[in-house]
Amino acid sequence: MAVYVIRRLVSTIAIMAMVGIFIFLLLRLAPGDPAAVMAGRNADPQTIANIREQLGLNEPLPVQFIHWARDMLRGDFGTSIFSGWPVLELISQRVEPTVSLGVMTLILSVSVGVTFGILAAWGAGRVVDLALTAFSALGYSVPVFVVGYFFIYVFAIRTQWLPVQGYVSIEQGVGPWFVHLILPTVALSIPYVAYLARIARASMLEVLSEDYMRTAAAKGASSYAMLFHHGLKNAGAPILTAIGLSFAYLISGVVITETVFNVPGVGRLVVDAITSRDYPVIQGVLILVSGLYVLINLAVDLSYTLVDPRIRY
């Protein structure tokens, strides 16, 4: 076990280094002159030169890389070209709404998605299954912004049950915070629920056809005990993997959802940075999020033993 953990950690560091090299090369190998793109359409040569200087693009490539990697490891993600603020500070100001939205979505979609998957597997071939499978095929295909605007139109504009857009910090009261998060969370969750339900169903069906399930049924176990005690425990690992991998989906969803619902989170920060051509900000978010993604998948890998004690490394 210890050997496995160490090996896994080493490979994680290698992957992180790889990610770092990619992100580093992205700016350097992009076709055209990124500095000119960032400076805007009518920039004079001096501004472009300044941006090149600020990004450190005038030095030889290996020197650039060493400087860049050193800064990144120190947690210095550079300064925003647009506002002059340190990128890390800009990001940390925007973290709260994004984390709220992400965690709420995760809770909602894992609980609903896995439940749907189990129900569908339990009623395989029957109406429950058909309905849930149809839902997940559709839910997986509808883009977040379409669902988002549909919800805004129905629940906020037509019926005025919920606020149209915006975000209220949790410090200003849990009630308003929650109410503002309902629509974005549900909209963002739909494709996620669909995906998890699909995986959970497939993995449960696999388990349900095992011999020990027949034995459990023969000895008179209730269907509840069969599904949760015998079934879900054994179907857990693939579902866990799916949750970890779909984190990448969650990120793209967050960026779009925050734009639709006007939530001032990290996603909005990225979108605003696109319009103001503020590459350091985009790069900072890209690095942090990729790192987080790698770590989450490491955690998922290591947690297999908790879900399924039979897995030994």
Added chain:
Amino acid sequence: MALLIVLALAAPLYAGDPLNMDPFKRLQPPSAEMWFGSDHLGRDVFARTMFGARISLFVGLACSALTALGGLLIGVVAGYSRGFDNIIMRIMDGLMSIPTFLLAIALISLTGPGLSILIVAITIPDLPSVARLVRSVVLGVRERPYVEAALCGGARLPRVLWRHILPSTFPALMVQSASVCASAILTEAGLSFLGVGVPPEIPSWGNMIASSRLYLAVAPMTIFAPGICLAFTVLAVNLLGDGLRDLFDPRAKRRR
């Protein structure tokens, strides 16, 4: 799916001019003249929606073709040569760990929006999954007796790869391509929606939704027409993928 392609290809024949602005007919409700109403610049939403299908399908097909080609190349090389395998797969691991959507945003923010850069930006992050898939198939096939027999019979390596190994990757590749196509269409729409996809003067579903979002309360059709088309296109491609999988892997069907 076939209907979608026909509708998209024939758009110029029946749909009218998607760029024609009529300032006197702004935000009209659906009518006989303009089936889906008009947007805030008085453009015909029906025409724009039909033209949008061309962009979506083109991006989807181009991306899935490119990833299939690139993934096939990388996967076969990785699967067949032990030396490169490790290096290539580590690079792919790294690439896979960068979230697709953010990578595409970063790439486009460096080069400025455009249709071809958009396709490249969607293709690159999708490469590793296809490459991995091809590699695993190649690894499984290359030790098979018929491959050895072909090599012993004096066939040269490129010919063996082409005639004996490549065909066995096709079923898995086609299923994967369908899902790449679906996700490419979604990504294109998402990027266009955020303003980093297709340039705004081209009618694409993402652009239409983005430019109409302020008028949701007044003219919901301007958002829902392209939105629903988008959803159905992706659904059609996804179902096509499921169908292909059932066709190539009857075992999976029985389990369903």
